[in-house]
Amino acid sequence: xxxxQTPRLQLLPLTEKQLKRCVIPxxxxxxxxxxxxxxxxxxxxxxxxxxxxxxLDKMSSAPAAxxxxxxxxxxxxxxxxxxxxxxxxxxxxxNGQLEIGYGIMPAHQGQGYATxxxxxxxxxxxxxxxxxxxxxxxxTARDNVASQRVLQKCGMQFQxxxxxxxxxxxxxxxxxxxxxx
Numbered sequence: 109x110x111x112x113q114t115p116r117l118q119l120l121p122l123t124e125k126q127l128k129r130c131v132i133p134x135x136x137x138x139x140x141x142x143x144x145x146x147x148x149x150x151x152x153x154x155x156x157x158x159x160x161x162x163x164l165d166k167m168s169s170a171p172a173a174x175x176x177x178x179x180x181x182x183x184x185x186x187x188x189x190x191x192x193x194x195x196x197x198x199x200x201x202x203n204g205q206l207e208i209g210y211g212i213m214p215a216h217q218g219q220g221y222a223t224x225x226x227x228x229x230x231x232x233x234x235x236x237x238x239x240x241x242x243x244x245x246x247x248t249a250r251d252n253v254a255s256q257r258v259l260q261k262c263g264m265q266f267q268x269x270x271x272x273x274x275x276x277x278x279x280x281x282x283x284x285x286x287x288x289x
Contacts, residue, residue: 110176114228117221119181119194124167127179131160140190145182147190151213156193159209166198174199183212183225191216194225196233204242205277206233210258217254227262234280243279250274 112119120143122130129135130152140147152160159180166178177199183192192212200206208229212222230244246264248255250272263283264276 110232112181112228112232114224116185117225117228118184118187119225119229119232120184121176121181122179124164124172124175124179127160127164127167130180131157131164143182143190145184145188145190147182148213151190151193156211163195170199177206181229183210183221185216185221191221192225194229200238200240204240205245206241206243208233208244208246222255222258223261226258230262230278231283234283241280243277246276247273248276 110121122139126139126142129139136147136149136152163178163180167175170178177196180193180195182190183194185191192210194208194210197207197209208226210222210226210229212225232238233241233244244264245267246259248259250269256274256276259276262278264278265282267275267277269275
């Protein structure tokens with residue numbers, strides 16, 4: 109699978125087998141050994157665990173070549189410490205949009221890692237060969253100002269509010285890139 113490198117981070121997509129390890133007892137330790145990284149198992153707790161199970165369900169019915177659009181990607185600081193995850197919530201929709209989601213462990217927040225990862229992940233989605241991708245969207249909780257700032261720094265524009273969430277969007281044309289449709 110692909111790997112994305114930034115100045116401080118690497119983004120590593122997890123295979124279906126690796127993603128399964130995130131939600132089984134002892135699995136995160138096995139995954140850390142396999143990848144050669146330090147990995148805090150709490151990264152996969154609570155709502156993230158439920159999201160992983162949803163992703164696994166989608167991956168089980170998708171061709172392996174499409175798994176990069178369904179899986180979580182580990183955000184690895186340098187080459188040794190997993191500090192978060194990022195991913196799309198599925199392949200491009202009928203409007204040419206991908207929805208992005210991400211999270212950084214509390215001890216590593218406020219250091220620009222989310223902005224660096226999200227910006228590069230958007231660039232990757234807009235890269236040649238990803239046909240049909242015209243925009244990336246995201247939702248944030250109204251009270252999650254830090255995440256809103258990340259999206260703004262990545263060029264996303266506020267679109268609308270619904271209940272307790274705000275929706276954001278950046279189009280490929282706003283990045284000065286030609287649409288590869």
